[in-house]
Amino acid sequence: MSAERQMVLDSAARIFSGNATPEVMWEQIVEAGLPALLIPEAEGGFGGDWGDAFSLIRLAGYHALSLPLGEAILGAALFGSEVVSAFDSRVAFAQSATGLLDGGQFTGVLRGVAFGRSAKLVLASIGGQTFGLDSSGASVTTAETLAGDPFDSLEFRAAPASLCPVPASLFALGALPCVAQIAGALDGALALTIGHANDRQQFGKPIGKFQAVQQHLAVMAEAAAAVNCAGQAAFQAAGYAFSSSVGRAKFDPEFEIAAAKLRANIAVDAGAAIAHQVHGGIGFTQDYALHRFTRRLYVWRAAFGNERFWAERVGFLTAAQGSQKIWAYLTARSDLIAASPA
Amino acid sequence: MPIIVQLFSAVNLSPSPNAAALRHQVRAFIAAHVTRGDPSRLVNSWAVPDRDFTLALGEAGYIGMALPTIYGGGGRTQTERYVVLEELLAAGAPVGLHWIADRQTGPLLLKYGTETQRARYLPGIARGTMFACIGLSEPGAGSDLSAVRMRADKVPGGWRLNGQKLWTTNAHHAHLMLALVRSERGSERHAGLSQYLIDLASPGISIRPIIDLVGGHDFNEVFFEDVFVDDDALVGIEGQGWAQATAELTLERAGPERYISSLGVLLEFIRMAGPAPDAATAAVIGKLMAELWTLRHMSMSVLAGLASGEDPALEATIVKDLGNLYEQEVVRAIQAATPADFDLMDGSVCAKMLSLLVQVAPSFSLRGGTREILRGIVAKGLGLR
Numbered sequence: 204m205s206a207e208r209q210m211v212l213d214s215a216a217r218i219f220s221g222n223a224t225p226e227v228m229w230e231q232i233v234e235a236g237l238p239a240l241l242i243p244e245a246e247g248g249f250g251g252d253w254g255d256a257f258s259l260i261r262l263a264g265y266h267a268l269s270l271p272l273g274e275a276i277l278g279a280a281l282f283g284s285e286v287v288s289a290f291d292s293r294v295a296f297a298q299s300a301t302g303l304l305d306g307g308q309f310t311g312v313l314r315g316v317a318f319g320r321s322a323k324l325v326l327a328s329i330g331g332q333t334f335g336l337d338s339s340g341a342s343v344t345t346a347e348t349l350a351g352d353p354f355d356s357l358e359f360r361a362a363p364a365s366l367c368p369v370p371a372s373l374f375a376l377g378a379l380p381c382v383a384q385i386a387g388a389l390d391g392a393l394a395l396t397i398g399h400a401n402d403r404q405q406f407g408k409p410i411g412k413f414q415a416v417q418q419h420l421a422v423m424a425e426a427a428a429a430v431n432c433a434g435q436a437a438f439q440a441a442g443y444a445f446s447s448s449v450g451r452a453k454f455d456p457e458f459e460i461a462a463a464k465l466r467a468n469i470a471v472d473a474g475a476a477i478a479h480q481v482h483g484g485i486g487f488t489q490d491y492a493l494h495r496f497t498r499r500l501y502v503w504r505a506a507f508g509n510e511r512f513w514a515e516r517v518g519f520l521t522a523a524q525g526s527q528k529i530w531a532y533l534t535a536r537s538d539l540i541a542a543s544p545a
Numbered sequence: 546m547p548i549i550v551q552l553f554s555a556v557n558l559s560p561s562p563n564a565a566a567l568r569h570q571v572r573a574f575i576a577a578h579v580t581r582g583d584p585s586r587l588v589n590s591w592a593v594p595d596r597d598f599t600l601a602l603g604e605a606g607y608i609g610m611a612l613p614t615i616y617g618g619g620g621r622t623q624t625e626r627y628v629v630l631e632e633l634l635a636a637g638a639p640v641g642l643h644w645i646a647d648r649q650t651g652p653l654l655l656k657y658g659t660e661t662q663r664a665r666y667l668p669g670i671a672r673g674t675m676f677a678c679i680g681l682s683e684p685g686a687g688s689d690l691s692a693v694r695m696r697a698d699k700v701p702g703g704w705r706l707n708g709q710k711l712w713t714t715n716a717h718h719a720h721l722m723l724a725l726v727r728s729e730r731g732s733e734r735h736a737g738l739s740q741y742l743i744d745l746a747s748p749g750i751s752i753r754p755i756i757d758l759v760g761g762h763d764f765n766e767v768f769f770e771d772v773f774v775d776d777d778a779l780v781g782i783e784g785q786g787w788a789q790a791t792a793e794l795t796l797e798r799a800g801p802e803r804y805i806s807s808l809g810v811l812l813e814f815i816r817m818a819g820p821a822p823d824a825a826t827a828a829v830i831g832k833l834m835a836e837l838w839t840l841r842h843m844s845m846s847v848l849a850g851l852a853s854g855e856d857p858a859l860e861a862t863i864v865k866d867l868g869n870l871y872e873q874e875v876v877r878a879i880q881a882a883t884p885a886d887f888d889l890m891d892g893s894v895c896a897k898m899l900s901l902l903v904q905v906a907p908s909f910s911l912r913g914g915t916r917e918i919l920r921g922i923v924a925k926g927l928g929l930r
Contacts, residue, residue, distance in 0.1 A: 393927075397927055397928055397929060400929060401928075401929060409929075411929040412929075414917075414921070417920065417921060417924035417925075417929060418917065418920045418921075418924070420923075420924050420927060420929065421866070421919075421920035421921070421923035421924045421927070422920065424552070424863070424923055424924075424927055425863050425866060425867050425923065427552075428552040428553050428843070428860070428863050429839050429840075429843065429867060431552065431553045432553040432839060432842050432843045432846055433838075433839040433842065435553070435842075436838075436839075436842040458838075459838070461831075461835070462834065462835040462838040462839065463835075463839075465831065465832065465835040466835050466836065466838075466839045469832070469835075510832075511828060513831065513835070514827070514828035514829075514831035514832045514835070515824050515827045515828050515831060516831065517830070517831030517832075517834050517835050518822065518826070518827030518828055518829065518830035518831030518832075518834070519822075519827050519831075521815060521827075521830050521831065521834050522815060522818055522819065522820055522821065522822050522827060522830060523820060525815065525816070525820060526812040526813065526815040526816035527816075529812070529815060529834075530635050530808070530812070533837075533838065533841070534568060534631075534632075535565065537841075537842075538564045538565045538568070541561075541564070542561075542562060542564070542565075
């Protein structure tokens with residue numbers, strides 16, 4: 204890990220592990236300049252790469268935080284830091300949109316907008332077109348995810364819409380932060396579970412001494428490891444796409460994002476279940492911290508594509524290549540991505 | 546204090562600028578030398594022996610690629626070697642004869658061997674003329690490898706070996722065995738073990754085949770009765786056998802065999818599905834592809850760790866366990882998703898592959914490290930007291 208990345212993560216960790224309310228914590232995050240992670244230093248940002256972005260968003264998940272940090276970082280990469288700052292870095296992505304996009308205006312409803320009520324710049328997609336909206340004029344219907352985080356609907360009437368060139372669908376871009384958050388939250392839940400296995404004594408010894416418990420924890424650790432690796436690879440692919448969309452032949456990182464989100468979704472199944480199983484009754488209570496991880500894991504698993512959605516998508520992409528070409532397709536893409544500076 | 550358990554930190558395989566060109570070269574070589582024969586040889590091709598192919602591969606410089614040129618190796622990077630390996634496996638090329646020597650025996654000699662040992666064996670390994678096997682398991686030492694009982698007694702000028710090794714893959718083809726042997730009388734468990742490089746032509750050695758349940762011959766029993774090996778046969782440091790063998794296991798577990806060995810049947814299933822499959826079939830393919838893609842990145846990450854001098858033993862163990870799960874899941878998912886009128890015995894390519902694979906699949910989570918033991922190793926690495 205680079206020294207610069209470690210510095211950013213250390214200062215972020217101080218913020219994330221603090222006791223501030225979500226509102227105050229968000230201000231600390233903006234104050235620390237974290238939304239400008241991907242913006243070049245010459246333009247006032249951190250000059251970080253997409254691996255840094257993965258690590259930072261993952262860290263938020265590790266602290267069981269649900270914040271629109273990924274959206275802010277990606278928003279800055281899409282629109283530039285000046286635009287995003289003009290909106291106080293309050294960016295949101297809509298999971299779905301119905302309505303009409305015509306003549307530079309949008310009339311309709313955006314649904315599944317995490318933190319929509321406090322967003323100022325919202326990205327949505329209709330008919331394959333991704334656009335940004337100033338949401339100050341929107342009519343907000345508030346709701347919550349099953350984990351209790353804001354998950355709102357926004358209604359617009361003839362709102363000015365700025366078309367946004369994107370290297371991947373908005374749905375795929377929205378999945379990226381979820382993957383990083385899942386990776387972090389699985390690691391966080393695993394740390395909590397290992398602590399419990401070491402502390403909880405039954406039959407005269409820590410339950411972590413029992414082979415059945417050890418085998419469970421190994422399976423959970425393997426799931427977390429897989430998502431961490433898949434997530435980094437997906438972010439790297441996205442980074443390549445963003446860098447290549449300026450001048451080079453276009454590269455759509457959908458395959459890599461799809462595979463990573465799918466892998467992450469599947470990992471949540473085993474990871475959350477094992478965490479609860481090893482914790483026993485205490486892990487099922489409101490007071491104990493585990494549900495802050497697991498209920499958010501369920502939300503992130505379902506957001507921007509469930510298992511069925513991405514499994515079918517990866518399958519169709521694979522079938523379109525065909526059995527003779529799919530291996531060459533996979534290797535050519537990873538060679539391309541690896542050969543470019545992040 | 547929360548334990549930061551992130552494994553597979555962002556170590557990327559350092560990009561090889563000529564990866565694409567190298568792939569092209571290897572694919573051309575494979576096209577020229579590998580004929581698609583019996584489909585059942587395509588899956589688990591890493592175990593299929595072919596003397597001519599191994600020799601041609603050696604001549605082309607594709608064996609011992611990362612060994613130094615002074616020993617006849619290619620002096621290439623780990624990345625380049627990895628590109629060649631995965632292309633060979635993906636194509637189902639018959640690499641069985643030299644696979645073990647290339648994957649671990651050679652690198653182990655490079656790390657622990659004397660100059661004499663390196664000069665004597667590495668050139669042959671790189672040429673594809675010197676084959677090796679691994680002497681670890683015994684009748685009483687499977688999951689509990691430290692229960693090894695084969696003995697090495699010091700005699701003038703060398704050692705006298707007595708005992709037996711079991712499940713020795715490739716012993717019937719190999720020239721050499723790298724064996725873990727108890728060299729200190731009365732020692733227990735991990736202590737007092739040493740590694741020996743044994744010439745299998747030595748008097749006193751007998752090799753008996755173990756035929757598996759599909760009639761295949763991979764495994765062997767190897768018996769040692771008063772076998773003399775000279776002092777030069779000792780590899781590394783006397784008494785350090787356990788640590789050395791453990792390092793060797795990381796090499797064994799870091800390779801791409803795990804997730805590529807069943808690629809053949811997945812590709813056949815994709816071919817059968819056609820360019821526009823129904824959603825359910827697409828979903829089966831999608832899940833298997835996503836895991837393949839993930840495992841490939843995890844495997845490359847382990848290799849990057851090795852190449853930069855780290856000891857990614859825990860990561861390699863994780864990749865092995867996930868890889869074995871995947872190999873078995875490919876077989877399970879495809880046999881479950883073949884068309885309702887599919888006949889496992891109709892002689893089609895898919896049927897031949899599946900009917901072999903469903904029978905050998907249980908061995909995937911046994912050979913090279915039993916699943917439960919691997920998971921115990923992972924658990925130990927997680928900070929469980």
